[in-house]
Amino acid sequence: MRTTGMAVFKQQKVEDFYEIGEELGSGQFAIVKRCREKSTGLEYAAKFIKKRQSRASRRGVQREEIEREVNILQQIQHPNIVTLHDVYENRTDVVLILELVSGGELFDFLAQKESLSEEEATQFIKQILEGVHYLHSRKIAHFDLKPENIMLLDKNFPLPRIKLIDFGLAHKIEDGAEFKNIFGTPEFVAPEIVNYEPLGLEADMWSIGVITYILLSGASPFLGESKQETLGNISAMNYEFDEEFFSRTSELAKSFIRQLLEKDKRKRLTIQDALNHPWIKPANPRQALVRRQSIINLENFKRQYARRRWKLSFRIVALCNHLTRMMKKGQPKPEDELRDCASDQEEDPVKKRPRTRKRSSTS
Template sequence: MFNVDIFSPNVLLLDLIRGGELFDFIAEKETLSEEEAIEFQEQILKGVAYMHTRHIAHFDLKPENIMLLEKDVPHPKIKIIDFGLAQKIDDGTVYQSLCGTPQYIAPEVINYEPLGPPTDMWSIGVITYILLSGMSPFQGETDAETLTNVVAGNYEFDDRFFKETSEMAKDFIRQLLLKDPRSVPWAPPIGPRSASSLRLSAVLATRREPAYRSPPGGDRKEPGDAWLLGYHEEAGSPSPGDRYLRPACM
């Protein structure tokens, strides 16, 4: 379906996306196999690889920004949306930003360090964790607690949600949730680990048990928004104890 204004010199063509967010798909389905996770991850990785080969990083990858073209089909196809935080990262350039969504941002965002394609790969690790468990690896009671968990790399594979998950699937997540971005596999052609991100999708094995579960004792939290991580000016150079959050970068 296309929207065309014949009275304007500019013509806007829009995809019709019927399936809603991947986040809601996971929440509603309540049973997600590793085969299904592989299908989604293969599409996500191919899309991110396409961006990275053109030196573009998304910087806000999350299930809320991944849409299904159709929902009630055997093998849903996805579209990556919302490029509001995306940046073109050319060789030799340094890009830093304090923008992102607390649950999905990488430690280098919080620490105000140079960002690049590995920052996207961290987010894909978080998305994989959610696909296989229905839970968020770093979610705290507050955004500040969530950010502390991210910086510390503080997550675990709780047996309540990962008892039936293969070790290969867990290893896939571990290889992406690395605090040192230089160690993270990412898409070609930037960096020495060219096709590693696509090969990683092969490690996800067959899953037979439900993957989406509501958190014990309560419903799932609402999807997070993008935030600006700032610093108190009087603190001088940024330090972990001086971080604060406010909505921004929308």
């Protein structure tokens, strides 16, 4: 067994202790499979992260980045955050044994509902906020909050439990230490990431604003026809509450989103502010009634959300077709582009400056 800081990586074969089952999902450098612990019979998810084999290679994840993810997961224990059970390492992979989160994505669950009030929606948003509050109270920023990383533990409940997953980009924010990076999924990154400014917990709050906007409409506030257009929309604060999608939305909900999508991070809602906002915590019976009577247009949500997912998938398919044509012509294959083809559902993470590390989500 080897340790680096807090991280503990068992050097035994994971297959000696777990029966590895079917694949549950994949990302650019990771595959998640169902597994069963032989000694207890309990089921977990095994996340196989491909290690980078050399400094010169762009394939795989640097071991120190995996260590950071493991260190953070070992520090956290909360009902709304996925739990780390064990860690194994072999020559090519680090294997994280994680709590099995089998209820699917929150937004896929909502798209199957027949009706949804803002009151019901806030019960899910509040769980997200509570998970983030736990992280922020420990000075941990997730930096990759998006619908794909908001899962349900088990969807067969009237109010399923939210689980935040994928801590591959998470960082501990140190007091007095300036931290800058260009990373994340373009659609959800805060302006300070786009502009390469110092980063902190505020970036997660912006992402929650984008997620809430999509939850209430299905539409995405800043998503453009290209990564560059999306980043430009974020930097220019180019969004609006289109009447077509928000005609039934309460002013309380719009206020919540506006105060999160605030370019000046000093004016943006903190996690405690968000939990105390009257849309989440009504201050009087009238506010509670408004929230109860405001109905989300689920037909719009389903149509727009399906369009958004198709749009992101289409870009990856188009990119892969482009690379196939390049290969047939005998042109070199840029590794960064190949990494995008390996992603099953995501646009490529933001990358603007070569001196920053690019790290994609992998759950």
